[in-house]
Amino acid sequence: MEDSxxxxxxxxxxxxxxxxxxxxxxxxxxxxxxCIVGERTEAEECENxxxxxxxxxxxxxxxxxxxxxxxxxxxxxxxxxxxxxxGSQKRGARLVExxxxxxxxxxxxxxxxxxxxxxxxxxxxxxxxxxxxPERRSIFLRRYWYMDSVAEIARRFSFSExxxxxxxxxxxxxxxxxxxxxxxxx
Numbered sequence: 001m002e003d004s005x006x007x008x009x010x011x012x013x014x015x016x017x018x019x020x021x022x023x024x025x026x027x028x029x030x031x032x033x034x035c036i037v038g039e040r041t042e043a044e045e046c047e048n049x050x051x052x053x054x055x056x057x058x059x060x061x062x063x064x065x066x067x068x069x070x071x072x073x074x075x076x077x078x079x080x081x082x083x084x085x086x087g088s089q090k091r092g093a094r095l096v097e098x099x100x101x102x103x104x105x106x107x108x109x110x111x112x113x114x115x116x117x118x119x120x121x122x123x124x125x126x127x128x129x130x131x132x133x134p135e136r137r138s139i140f141l142r143r144y145w146y147m148d149s150v151a152e153i154a155r156r157f158s159f160s161e162x163x164x165x166x167x168x169x170x171x172x173x174x175x176x177x178x179x180x181x182x183x184x185x186x
Contacts, residue, residue: 003067010058017058018051025068029075035147036079037086046082050075076145121184128178132171139164140171 001020009017029050033043053074063070129137139157142148150168154161 004064006067007058007062007064010054011062018055021051021054021067021071022047025071028068029071032072032146033075033079036076037082042082043079046075046078049078053078124179124182124184125175128175132174136167136171139167143168 001024006017006020006024009020026047029047030040030043033046034040037043037046050071054071057074061070129140132140135157139153142153142156143150148156150161150164153159154164157164159167
């Protein structure tokens with residue numbers, strides 16, 4: 001079933017929307033949640049919560065052309081919230097590690113209060129990603145959106161871990177340059 005048809009089911013308040021969403025995207029959503037929360041049962045709970053949140057937010061939102069992205073954003077945020085609430089040391093350490101990797105690119109800590117709002121930052125990062133070579137964009141997203149480890153990314157792309165680290169280092173450096181050019185990093 002096409003995304004627009006599934007969204008139409010949500011808009012019509014037809015419970016088949018949830019079944020169709022789960023059938024089409026359930027495995028991918030669980031995998032995303034599992035990368036964050038680390039446990040299959042918690043990932044399944046996040047998936048169920050995602051369908052509930054989608055049910056509650058469609059309408060007013062109508063993600064006809066980007067349903068997976070819409071659901072992925074919901075499950076990612078729910079998973080991160082669950083991690084924070086649980087205080088999971090293992091996952092918490094992973095989140096801190098990823099945050100520190102990007103911190104140097106996104107803003108100077110002492111000037112964080114002067115930073116552009118989150119929507120503007122999102123626009124700038126999205127523009128940078130669209131202009132990036134597909135391989136670098138995929139590796140960057142696997143690391144910072146899907147939260148894959150360097151080892152997992154290396155396996156996925158048949159690269160050495162060293163090559164993945166180099167690509168990520170250069171990507172962060174290029175992102176920082178892009179943001180500086182746009183007046184974001186001071």
